[in-house]
Amino acid sequence: xxxxxxxxxxxxxxxAPNPLVGAVIVHNDHIIGEGYHHQxxxxxxxxxxxxxxxxxxxxxxxxxxVNLEPCSHTGKTPPCTDLIIRHSIPExxxxxxxxxxxxxxxxxxxxxxxxxxxxxxxxxxxxxxINRRFIRYYKNKRPYVILKWAQTADGFIDVFRDLSVVPQxxxxxxEISRMLVHKWRSEEQSILVGTxxxxxxNPRLNVREWSGNSPIRMVIDRNLRLSKKLNLFDxxxxxxxxxxxxxxxxxxxxxxxxDFEHNFAENMLRYLYDAGIQSxxxxxxxxxxxxxxxxxxxxxxxxxxGDKIFGDGxxxxxxxxxxxxxxxxxxxxxxxxxxxxx
Numbered sequence: 001x002x003x004x005x006x007x008x009x010x011x012x013x014x015x016a017p018n019p020l021v022g023a024v025i026v027h028n029d030h031i032i033g034e035g036y037h038h039q040x041x042x043x044x045x046x047x048x049x050x051x052x053x054x055x056x057x058x059x060x061x062x063x064x065x066v067n068l069e070p071c072s073h074t075g076k077t078p079p080c081t082d083l084i085i086r087h088s089i090p091e092x093x094x095x096x097x098x099x100x101x102x103x104x105x106x107x108x109x110x111x112x113x114x115x116x117x118x119x120x121x122x123x124x125x126x127x128x129x130i131n132r133r134f135i136r137y138y139k140n141k142r143p144y145v146i147l148k149w150a151q152t153a154d155g156f157i158d159v160f161r162d163l164s165v166v167p168q169x170x171x172x173x174x175e176i177s178r179m180l181v182h183k184w185r186s187e188e189q190s191i192l193v194g195t196x197x198x199x200x201x202n203p204r205l206n207v208r209e210w211s212g213n214s215p216i217r218m219v220i221d222r223n224l225r226l227s228k229k230l231n232l233f234d235x236x237x238x239x240x241x242x243x244x245x246x247x248x249x250x251x252x253x254x255x256x257x258x259d260f261e262h263n264f265a266e267n268m269l270r271y272l273y274d275a276g277i278q279s280x281x282x283x284x285x286x287x288x289x290x291x292x293x294x295x296x297x298x299x300x301x302x303x304x305x306g307d308k309i310f311g312d313g314x315x316x317x318x319x320x321x322x323x324x325x326x327x328x329x330x331x332x333x334x335x336x337x338x339x340x341x342x
Contacts, residue, residue, distance in 0.1 A: 004024050014212075022035070023065065063093060065122075069105075143273065143279050146280070157313075159312070185205070245257060
């Protein structure tokens with residue numbers, strides 16, 4: 001099962017909105033086949049594992065390990081349960097039940113009715129962890145929310161800046177930390193910033209310092225006051241502008257009108273859920289991040305603490321009393337918080 005998890009993670013950033021799945025086939029205590037779900041729309045892990053087995057006659061005496069319940073419905077590909085049954089694989093050992101109502105429990109049931117021995121719940125916590133985005137989406141009917149910011153040693157995320165000055169970021173973290181952020185971007189389906197961050201930093205919100213897919217860019221612009229000269233409006237990638245005035249599609253830029261008067265964060269996440277977006281990386285600013293924290297609409301917070309001193313400026317958000325995991329990246333301290341009260 002650990003090998004399944006290692007394989008599954010190879011698809012991170014490419015399979016959404018599908019889950020991360022790895023599969024291993026064992027015959028007489030030897031691995032004879034393995035595979036993982038490479039990308040959305042492609043063959044599932046079980047299919048790739050079966051295809052990798054050179055002598056298919058061994059399958060009828062083998063055990064299939066998979067970190068998530070095999071699918072039992074037809075989507076972009078046929079049901080994996082049918083493949084398992086057709087090849088007479090006698091035993092399937094799985095990590096967790098698929099939370100998707102189209103599958104949940106039906107895959108296990110279908111195999112058992114065909115005479116397949118099913119054992120579930122192996123390394124349940126680890127299997128849940130790697131598919132936490134997928135599970136949050138179906139369990140809470142909202143995307144998995146990751147908050148990210150960098151703060152100085154004295155607790156500021158920015159200096160006070162003049163809007164008349166050419167926009168540019170005030171770097172706090174080092175270049176390795178910034179490269180890591182681009183890796184994170186490649187792993188999530190969407191990325192979100194507030195009006196002030198868009199105005200002051202003029203971000204591109206794409207993946208430039210890592211190999212992978214750029215996320216869907218999203219910005220809060222309640223009254224549509226952001227300049228169309230900003231990088232976010234270059235129409236080079238799918239961009240969503242959440243506002244209170246209009247719905248409009250302009251090439252790759254989509255204006256989405258939501259209710260800002262009654263918990264706009266929930267309204268925004270509801271839109272993303274309906275759009276099939278399972279994860280969002282929130283990169284600022286302070287007011288936007290505070291909104292997610294205050295409404296308990298977050299799952300992780302990834303906070304860089306640099307060695308710079310600002311003395312004054314925009315105060316960093318504050319996470320409730322949760323003990324973070326600490327990781328050092330040169331002189332930067334990366335603190336990773338997990339929200340257990342959801």
